[in-house]
Amino acid sequence: MNQNFSSELKTQVKKSLQKSQIMNTHKSFKSFLTLILAPFIFTLSACGSDSNSTENNSNNSTKPVSRNTATIVKTRGQLVCGVSGELPGFSFVGTDGNYSGIDVDVCRAVAAAVFDDPNAVEFRNLNSKERFTALQTGEVDLLSRNTSWTLSRDTSVGLDFAPVVFYDGQGMMVNKNSGIKSLKDLQGKAICTQTGTTTEQNLADQMRKRNITYKSVVFEDVNVTFATYAEGRCEGITADRSALVSRRTTLPKPDDHIILDELLSSEPLAPAVAKGDPQWRDTVKWTVYALIKAEELGINSQNIAQFANSNDPEIKRFLGTEGNLGEGLGLSNDFAARIVKHVGNYGEIYDRNLGKQTQLNLPRNQNQLSTNGGLLYSPPFR
């Protein structure tokens, strides 16, 4: 399915910029000021911005929650899933209000496991800065939003991560005609990025390491960040490579922009839940593993019915026709079958959102199964 995101994004960017100009709320007034003052608020320093101040939106004493999200979700009859909504291929809301993307499909897979209904999900758009608080306060049950697994997020920020759904790395995008070929060519130049991300921190680290002075231009709103770059007010823009590829499709002339070969970091993107809720953590964890295991076993949404009478013990356990693996998670024993039936296996999800037939056309590389040379691998279903 070939998707054209750019016209929908243009409308959203316009709305975002208009919102900044309306100034009828404190937040939009802040955005307005940020936009207007953008050229003046940058940090000019080899150390970049004060990286730790924006990463952990929460304070350092985040306590594990004591809630039973599985029960809350079941009682509500719906999963509330935090996504970005602004990244084609990962999580994107079209003008028709429909969500799509690999992160969105992870939410749907959890709903399929719990309710046998992939549509029992309410999506909430969260920007980089607000995402962790939304999880900690219980505003969302699950964060499935291009979020990098890091030590501090796993400890002081109070998250528990499910397995990685996309192995990524940070990249830098520049205009093809700028003559910029590597990070060192960005000496003294302005670089746009979004606050509350590992991106902001990695940029500071990498430039400091190379002794490169640059102007850090940071925004809370992804649309403003990319619009500022598109207007030529930043010579470079940095984000996860997948995000750069995704958002490049929304720029007025995507082919005018190139992503430099240099990689600034490793960014393992994984769903997360609030720490202190082991049953819910296991539910999300084994939902992701079910997607991977199904691909390992060659089971997909189209052929799953043919496996109903399989006499392979591993397949029987996986599909729940034998044993009681679901019970340990508080789920039906056919939870994995529900996931595959409704949402597909990992490969199907990847292909439909990021694969060759999409505008992103991201090669699977590290996101192949380990048997094909990648990093994806499921522990045994036994």
Ligand SMILES: N[C@@H](CCC(=O)N[C@@H](CS)C(=O)NCC(=O)O)C(=O)O
């Ligand atoms: N993976 C990095 C970066 C994630 C991130 O939030 N990237 C921005 C830049 S593209 C984004 O997705 N923004 C979308 C939004 O705010 O809705 C992290 O976890 O900190």
